[in-house]
Amino acid sequence: MAKTKRIIIxxxxxxxxxxxxxxxxxxxxxxxxxxxxxNIKFSAKYSNSPTFKFYVTAEAxxxxxxxxxxxxxxxxxxxxxxxILDMVIALILTSSISxxxxxxxxxxxxxxxxxxxxxxxxxxxxxxxxxxxLIAGFVAAIAYLVLNLYxxxxxxxxxxxx
Amino acid sequence: MAxxxxxxxxxxxxxxxxxxxSRWTxxxxxxxxxxxxxxxTLVMVLNKQTKTxxxxxxxxxxxxxxLTAKFHHTPAFVFFAIANGLVSIHNLVMIMVDLLGSKxxxxxxxxxxxxxxxxxxxxxVSGGANAAAFMAELGKNGNxxxxxxxxCDKFGAYCDRGAGALIAxxxxxxxxxxxxxxxILNHKLVNSSSHNSHNNIxxxxx
Numbered sequence: 001m002a003k004t005k006r007i008i009i010x011x012x013x014x015x016x017x018x019x020x021x022x023x024x025x026x027x028x029x030x031x032x033x034x035x036x037x038x039n040i041k042f043s044a045k046y047s048n049s050p051t052f053k054f055y056v057t058a059e060a061x062x063x064x065x066x067x068x069x070x071x072x073x074x075x076x077x078x079x080x081x082x083x084i085l086d087m088v089i090a091l092i093l094t095s096s097i098s099x100x101x102x103x104x105x106x107x108x109x110x111x112x113x114x115x116x117x118x119x120x121x122x123x124x125x126x127x128x129x130x131x132x133x134l135i136a137g138f139v140a141a142i143a144y145l146v147l148n149l150y151x152x153x154x155x156x157x158x159x160x161x162x
Numbered sequence: 163m164a165x166x167x168x169x170x171x172x173x174x175x176x177x178x179x180x181x182x183x184s185r186w187t188x189x190x191x192x193x194x195x196x197x198x199x200x201x202x203t204l205v206m207v208l209n210k211q212t213k214t215x216x217x218x219x220x221x222x223x224x225x226x227x228x229l230t231a232k233f234h235h236t237p238a239f240v241f242f243a244i245a246n247g248l249v250s251i252h253n254l255v256m257i258m259v260d261l262l263g264s265k266x267x268x269x270x271x272x273x274x275x276x277x278x279x280x281x282x283x284x285x286x287v288s289g290g291a292n293a294a295a296f297m298a299e300l301g302k303n304g305n306x307x308x309x310x311x312x313x314c315d316k317f318g319a320y321c322d323r324g325a326g327a328l329i330a331x332x333x334x335x336x337x338x339x340x341x342x343x344x345x346i347l348n349h350k351l352v353n354s355s356s357h358n359s360h361n362n363i364x365x366x367x368x
Binding site for chain 2 (some may be wrong): 042049050091093095098101105106107113114117119145148152155156
């Protein structure tokens, strides 16, 4: 009974994280918009910024990993390896979301000291889609962290002992 | 713990890894991580550069404009400083707990607390270091699509010091990853032969 409960919680968390990373990747990749401001064609795509390219790469790696692990979830032989890889993927996700958030904040508010104007006034639809992708990535990072802590708890309290 | 100080563990990886040696290794790594994170915090907080530009010339007198680059102009750098400060405090507390409080244990919660806190601080320092790294990349290369100019050609010393702080923070990140793994591995190696891993409220007298 306890073993079933553990497996169900783990699989639910992995499904949530997989869905979140998949939606983050897809929403970020399909976000592009062009605007014309005073005869200057202004087109915004995710590939204009190295940070967003890194974000898409990291989320895509996490999606692929989540898909593979969903099918391997409770095999004894790869259990320890999956715990370690979970930690690595959680780190990758937190780093990519924080980097993307830093640059997106500059895009929304600008940086008056450096002379950087905010971009969101010209391309609002692009900004909204990027915000959605970032929220999904945030949920995925938290889901992987909770999964890691839960795996640590499972790892430390073996099943057949009081 | 029921083990004596000089007792050897079963040979797992092919070399002899006694309990005392692993404890001092972990302590040394934690000290290094504390120093790296503290250095990153200090260098970033004290990072400031003032430069005077000549923007126009009226007659014969040049008009000067003084610009200052400070770390708190950029929210990502503020987050970087706070994250590294918290991580260095965490490492300091862990060193103190290891040196001074090795008998405290509340129903076996000591090890899960240490492992969870290590993991959470690892995520924190990873987030801080990467956010600052990408902001530094933006400052170094600019972004032509968004019409953002690079600033590192004008404020070279500011950028160099920021790069130094970033390197220290990534070093702290690598060290904390190593510490996390070693601490969990060590605990499992020490307690795998005995079945009392959660009953060590009172040290068994030998």
